[in-house]
Amino acid sequence: MPFDKVIQSISSLREEISGEFDVLLKEMSARFGMKPDPDEIFRPLPEPQGLSISLMQAxxxxxxxxSFSNEPLSDQDLSNILFAADGINRKNGRRTTPSALDWQDTEIYVLKANGIWRWVPERRGLIFCAREDIRGRTCYAQPTVARAPVQLVYVSNRSKTRSTFTDLAEKVFTKISRDVWTEEKIDEMRVRATHINAGAKIEAVYLAAAAMDMACVSRTGFPTDELERLLHLTEDxxxxxxQSLGYRPKSILDHIR
Ligand SMILES: Cc1cc2nc3c(=O)[nH]c(=O)nc-3n(C[C@H](O)[C@H](O)[C@H](O)COP(=O)(O)O)c2cc1C
Known part of the structure; x- marks a missing residue:
């Protein structure tokens, strides 16, 4: 399907799910204790633009x-990055990166100097969650990485890994083969899948960053409990x-130290 047709289909899909968006907006405002200001609460991003580099080159x-420049990322570059990670590329709402059983359980928070944002693929934009700059809490002892202009935080939402279909499949499997399909085994499989789902996004972002000549590093070393608390995450x-992102420093003056 040509790219402009995909964009058109995505626009109509966005209309269909506007109810869900309002619920998410209220949920985020409640969690972070924000009073929604209609002009500030949502920042639409520009359409992703084709990159003129081959996959092999990327x-x-x-x-x-x-090592990063302190220059903030442009909205265009951020849009391209988020499209790579979790963009909608088909009429049925499916994404640029795969997920087990199409759970789409990975939610992306975007941490910038001006605050905490939550990516909404159906609206191609960011919900403003809080003014706090918590980029420094995404690292242990890596100050230059901690101050990168953008930190993506990949959050797996366990409630999205449950559906009538998966619940039924689990019931059937545990009944017909009790020894092999224990609840622990199924749980282990679920966790493994959610990690792979996030990993697919990480690699897509690495490739998009390479294609845009940006610096990037993914990380699993960070104060988990503190970051989960700062993001007001639920038990699920x-x-x-x-994953840290930014431009390469152009001179010693814009080099983050
Ligand atoms: C799951 C995972 C966790 C990582 N955690 C960190 C980290 O906490 N800090 C860091 O500086 N790099 C981290 N990295 C980046 C690796 O160190 C890096 O990918 C590796 O050294 C290979 O280098 P390359 O990505 O340039 O090929 C991580 C990479 C992965 C895939």
Missing amino acids: LEARRSER ETIVAC
């Missing part, structure tokens, strides 16, 4: 880098990983 350029939600 694969060759992909690497972890821990756990942080799987963080």
